[in-house]
Amino acid sequence: MIKVENVSKVYNTKSGKVVGVDDVSLEVLKGDIYGIVGYSGAGKSSLIRCMNILERPTSGKIEVDGVDLLQLSSKKLREARQSIGMIFQGFYLASAKTVFDNVAFALKAAGVATTQRKERVMELLDLVGLSDKASHYPAQLSGGQKQRVSIARALANNPKVLLCDEATSALDPSTTKSILKLLKKINQEFGITIVLITHEMEVVKEICDTCAVMQDGRIIEQGPSYDIFANPKEELTKQFIDTILNFDLPAKLLEACKGTILQLQFRGDLASDPVVSDMLQKFKVSANILHGKVEYIKETPLGIFIMELLGDPQEVAEAKLYLEERLKQVEVIQHAR
Incomplete structure (x- = not known):
């Protein structure tokens, strides 16, 4: 046009x-x-x-x-x-x-x-x-x-x-x-x-x-x-x-976290899929949700969540790979300490 x-x-x-x-x-x-x-x-x-x-x-x-x-x-x-x-x-x-x-x-x-x-x-x-x-x-x-x-x-x-x-x-x-x-x-x-x-x-x-x-x-x-x-x-x-999707975490919160902190992006239909729940059942890890939000970009959902994974390093690594396969967009914000 x-x-x-x-x-x-x-x-x-x-x-x-x-x-x-x-x-x-x-x-x-x-x-x-x-x-x-x-x-x-x-x-x-x-x-x-x-x-x-x-x-x-x-x-x-x-x-x-x-x-x-x-x-x-x-x-x-x-x-x-x-x-x-x-x-x-x-x-x-x-x-x-x-x-x-x-x-x-x-x-x-x-x-x-x-x-x-x-x-x-x-x-x-x-x-x-x-x-x-x-x-x-x-x-x-x-x-x-x-x-x-x-x-x-x-x-x-x-x-x-x-x-x-x-x-x-x-x-x-x-x-x-x-x-x-x-x-x-x-x-x-x-x-x-x-x-x-x-x-x-x-x-x-x-x-x-x-x-x-x-x-x-x-x-x-x-x-x-x-x-x-x-x-x-x-x-x-x-x-x-x-200005829409701001996920800056307080420094004190990051200092208190000992596990691996991941930022997960859920696109489209995946925003309603139980990806995290499936991961927790599959691997011997625990998760703390630190921040999360679902926005709708002209009615299509885009979810972003930040969570801390705790557990055996090998289990955490495998859980991370699983999330990457399901979501494609997984970013490590902080490694386990």
Whole structure:
């Protein structure tokens, strides 16, 4: 659905040239929810604005639904943008217009007849749960409600793609979850491809099929979200994952442990398998669970447990081999003392 090939964006400033996006290539599949994560200044917003040519890339190629946007005339580009909805962090609602008129504006700009506009606007407000707020003004709405209006407006012209630039960063955790649930519903019911910019790994965990990590204008790691969480390669990616799966044990606890301390990773269906119970029945060892957690990466479980194994060194070694055969991901944190 979206192909970004060797895209760079260089800004000319008073202090010299600044590279916002540096030779980025990625592909977003049709119907996918693709997350791009990175800290402020990583180039995320510049990249997503290049995807609909709000920012014209300095070099590279942007293709959406088989159309090379950089080769279009101004008129054709405006037409192409009607199939690309955009949601911004700051909502960008007209304060003097009602909720109804804010949503209707996109339809009016597209030349939709008045009677059809009214029907479509109310349909969209019902979708985002704001049908009772049609006559309200933005100042009368909460942050989450304002973002729902933005989403309704972005969906007005039945886009194939929805670009979300930090759509939840100004919202509290509870409201963020409700907005993510709405985006997920839109993706599933209408098959709309979503690209979501964020600095929160929790957002990626909740709804993204695929994700990319950006740093200094470049993508340093990308792939299926589950694989990124289960086996991050880059140090920055590991830092992001640690915000969700933090397993640092207190030094005093480690000092008190005399056995072998292992970190076990349970992927997918293995998260519910009695692997540890089977191991304890098979080998003459005892185990102390020091830490454990099961997270769901877009509904697929990923379990991580840290435990201390005690017993005869040979039995412990064989138990460890057994766990490695069953789980694949077993790491020794501390050897027996």
